[in-house]
Amino acid sequence: MIDLHGYGPRLLEGAGVTLQLAVLSLILALILGLLTASAKMSRNWLLHKVATLYTTVIRGVPDLVLMLLLFFGGQMALNVATDAIYDRFGVDWYINLNAFAAGVLTIGFIFGAYMGETFRGAFMAVEHGQIEAGKAYGMSPWLVFRRIRFPQMMRHALPGISNNWMVLLKTTALVSVIGLSDMVRVAAEASRATHEPFTFLIPVAVVYLLIASVSEWMFARLQKRYNVGFGGH
Amino acid sequence: MTELTWLNELLAGNRIFTPQTIGYYWDGLVLTTQLVFLSLVAGLVLAIPLAIGRSSGRRWISLPIYVYTYVFRGTPLLIQLYIIYYGVVFFDGIQQTFLWPILREAFYPALIAFTLNTAAYTTEIFRGAIKATPRGEIEAARAYGMSQGLMMRRIVLPSAFRRALPAYGNEVIFMLHASAIASVVTLMDITGAARFVYARFYAPFEAFLFAAAIYLCLTFAILYFFRYLEKKLLAHLKPQSGN
Numbered sequence: 001m002i003d004l005h006g007y008g009p010r011l012l013e014g015a016g017v018t019l020q021l022a023v024l025s026l027i028l029a030l031i032l033g034l035l036t037a038s039a040k041m042s043r044n045w046l047l048h049k050v051a052t053l054y055t056t057v058i059r060g061v062p063d064l065v066l067m068l069l070l071f072f073g074g075q076m077a078l079n080v081a082t083d084a085i086y087d088r089f090g091v092d093w094y095i096n097l098n099a100f101a102a103g104v105l106t107i108g109f110i111f112g113a114y115m116g117e118t119f120r121g122a123f124m125a126v127e128h129g130q131i132e133a134g135k136a137y138g139m140s141p142w143l144v145f146r147r148i149r150f151p152q153m154m155r156h157a158l159p160g161i162s163n164n165w166m167v168l169l170k171t172t173a174l175v176s177v178i179g180l181s182d183m184v185r186v187a188a189e190a191s192r193a194t195h196e197p198f199t200f201l202i203p204v205a206v207v208y209l210l211i212a213s214v215s216e217w218m219f220a221r222l223q224k225r226y227n228v229g230f231g232g233h
Numbered sequence: 234m235t236e237l238t239w240l241n242e243l244l245a246g247n248r249i250f251t252p253q254t255i256g257y258y259w260d261g262l263v264l265t266t267q268l269v270f271l272s273l274v275a276g277l278v279l280a281i282p283l284a285i286g287r288s289s290g291r292r293w294i295s296l297p298i299y300v301y302t303y304v305f306r307g308t309p310l311l312i313q314l315y316i317i318y319y320g321v322v323f324f325d326g327i328q329q330t331f332l333w334p335i336l337r338e339a340f341y342p343a344l345i346a347f348t349l350n351t352a353a354y355t356t357e358i359f360r361g362a363i364k365a366t367p368r369g370e371i372e373a374a375r376a377y378g379m380s381q382g383l384m385m386r387r388i389v390l391p392s393a394f395r396r397a398l399p400a401y402g403n404e405v406i407f408m409l410h411a412s413a414i415a416s417v418v419t420l421m422d423i424t425g426a427a428r429f430v431y432a433r434f435y436a437p438f439e440a441f442l443f444a445a446a447i448y449l450c451l452t453f454a455i456l457y458f459f460r461y462l463e464k465k466l467l468a469h470l471k472p473q474s475g476n
Contacts, residue, residue: 173309
């Protein structure tokens with residue numbers, strides 16, 4: 001076995017942080033993505049513009065810059081707010097922006113833009129006749145969405161979601177820069193302290209590969225499920 | 234500084250954006266451009282033979298290349314950078330060679346990491362494009378008695394490059410964004426400059442929004458450049474305008 005110089009438990013904890021961060025960000029990104037896609041397809045001019053601005057700006061700026069902006073900027077905005085509360089009400093209240101929450105919010109916010117594009121393309125790939133048929137059956141718009149548009153859309157969206165998830169997973173490594181103890185940060189710290197970078201960094205790389213391989217397998221199964229009736233590919 | 238009086242006037246009274254901090258951002262822009270451009274060129278040079286090998290029918294050639302692209306595409310660039318940055322010291326005797334003064338600085342480890350990373354992605358992009366070569370074109374080349382090498386050079390690669398262009402444009406933008414990681418190993422690229430300005434003035438919005446604006450401009454420049462290239466190189470695929 002490799003000698004981890006006592007960093008083993010912390011590395012394991014870091015792996016847990018990475019996984020939680022990735023899954024929570026994915027959920028947030030999926031919700032934001034669905035909202036963005038709906039806004040982009042809506043006839044409301046303002047909603048359309050706001051959603052377009054969001055997807056364009058987010059996809060044009062590096063993740064790390066957005067993360068630093070939201071983390072440090074968010075802390076400052078909170079400080080201004082708590083100072084104002086102190087001045088006005090005399091309540092001494094200090095909120096320290098939690099690095100984990102900041103990480104989830106930032107990564108979810110970034111990948112919401114990518115998911116939005118994925119969902120938009122997928123919704124547009126659903127034949128219009130299907131929606132008309134649903135309406136002809138007297139289904140409400142929500143029921144049409146739930147029973148007809150969403151399941152068929154997912155078939156087209158899954159490859160894109162899978163791709164975005166793989167990128168998202170790797171993006172979580174960046175939270176180590178804003179001070180969150182994910183497995184990358186623990187491994188980097190341990191490398192510096194022990195002067196044995198390979199002992200720590202290579203196992204962490206292998207864990208990323210493992211997570212990626214397992215999720216690839218899971219997405220293949222999901223794809224099969226949503227492809228039912230379409231001659232499996 | 235006489236020729237820059239307009240800049241001084243523009244910045245007069247601005248606490249953060251002094252000519253000095255603008256200078257940091259400018260140096261950052263130069264460093265980011267160097268890193269991205271050099272790694273893209275080197276990555277492209279590596280990716281072409283790798284993509285040809287990856288599409289080869291012989292498994293002992295294609296399998297190792299697949300492992301390389303799988304590992305480099307499946308792990309975060311930050312880890313790759315750390316491994317190279319912290320690990321370079323451990324190559325036996327490297328500190329005695331002429332390479333050491335070069336490798337000791339963060340620039341070259343970053344360049345190596347970025348190059349290997351983009352080469353892996355580009356290899357897969359090109360492999361897809363090579364695989365998509367219409368069967369008939371290959372048969373026609375064979376019927377002409379072309380050798381494997383000649384067919385690659387004259388038939389497969391030129392059309393594969395064209396097909397790969399949109400995906401490669403995305404990869405260039407991805408690389409530009411990924412290069413922000415260089416700031417983690419103390420390099421003063423655009424993000425590095427922003428972090429410095431933030432730390433000095435404690436002004437996160439100004440510091441990072443300015444950097445974001447620079448990246449946004451670069452992204453659009455790359456986007457339009459590739460759109461122009463596509464228009465030029467894929468013109469023959471467009472439907473003929475009827476007149």
